[in-house]
Amino acid sequence: MSKIVITGSTKGIGFGLAHEFARRGHNVAIAGRTQEAIDDAIERIGSASGKVIGNPCDVSDKQAVQALWDKAESSFGSVDIWINNAGLARTTHNIIEYSNEDVKSMVMTNVLGTINGCQVAGKGMQESGHGKIFNMLGGGSDGQYFPGMGIYGTTKRGLDYLTDALIKEFKGSNIIIGKIRPGMVITEAVIREATEDMENFQKSRKVMSILCDHVETVAPFLVDGILNAKKSGTKIAWLTGGKIGRRMMFSRFSKQEDKFARYGL
Numbered sequence: 001m002s003k004i005v006i007t008g009s010t011k012g013i014g015f016g017l018a019h020e021f022a023r024r025g026h027n028v029a030i031a032g033r034t035q036e037a038i039d040d041a042i043e044r045i046g047s048a049s050g051k052v053i054g055n056p057c058d059v060s061d062k063q064a065v066q067a068l069w070d071k072a073e074s075s076f077g078s079v080d081i082w083i084n085n086a087g088l089a090r091t092t093h094n095i096i097e098y099s100n101e102d103v104k105s106m107v108m109t110n111v112l113g114t115i116n117g118c119q120v121a122g123k124g125m126q127e128s129g130h131g132k133i134f135n136m137l138g139g140g141s142d143g144q145y146f147p148g149m150g151i152y153g154t155t156k157r158g159l160d161y162l163t164d165a166l167i168k169e170f171k172g173s174n175i176i177i178g179k180i181r182p183g184m185v186i187t188e189a190v191i192r193e194a195t196e197d198m199e200n201f202q203k204s205r206k207v208m209s210i211l212c213d214h215v216e217t218v219a220p221f222l223v224d225g226i227l228n229a230k231k232s233g234t235k236i237a238w239l240t241g242g243k244i245g246r247r248m249m250f251s252r253f254s255k256q257e258d259k260f261a262r263y264g265l
Contacts, residue, residue: 003076005029008086010041012187016219025049029072031057059086059113065120082121084114085136092197095150110155132176135163167232177232183239184212209259
């Protein structure tokens with residue numbers, strides 16, 4: 001069984017991954033900003049075949065990231081898979097309208113946090129001689145523009161370059177570097193952004209219901225891809241162009257589920 005660390009895993013897709021790994025019997029170290037959030041996440045995972053531990057971690061603090069690695073290594077004996085999932089999204093404004101605080105928070109969490117994770121996990125895996133590092137990409141990472149996502153997309157585009165660079169730098173080693181593109185997943189962050197800008201959300205609600213998925217739908221697919229990855233450069237993408245095309249086509253002939261209804265929206 002694998003020993004896995006997932007940053008930003010007390011909620012959202014990170015929690016979904018942690019829950020699925022643990023359900024399958026893998027040992028998982030989860031991370032969030034507070035011990036309270038970690039305790040709550042472990043309780044929600046409940047009884048699982050794998051061991052689940054946690055450690056508070058602000059990923060923009062490299063010492064905290066190192067402490068997370070150390071906790072996992074001491075608890076499990078080694079770390080086989082490190083997933084840089086922690087991220088912050090603000091998606092309701094144009095670029096010039098974002099506060100400096102919001103910009104800084106996204107850059108520090110998404111960019112610096114992922115760099116810290118790559119450095120800590122990369123050095124640790126060099127010492128152990130093996131491992132997998134996966135970076136969670138997202139909207140904008142492929143260069144496409146989405147309204148309101150100018151800053152967030154910029155950070156994710158940078159992570160695409162960072163991951164490509166890591167693939168080259170670890171070439172010839174036993175360390176696998178990969179990318180995760182989870183698609184449009186309904187998380188607490190998506191619900192928060194929709195609530196803050198309900199007018200625009202309602203305009204795009206129908207299309208989003210067609211293209212979005214619940215965490216529990218996507219997580220098993222991503223876990224399969226991570227576990228089965230055998231070479232650097234592996235790209236795990238849930239919402240492919242072909243899938244988008246088929247969903248849009250079928251939506252013309254059948255009534256679509258309102259996927260946001262269960263969240264009270």
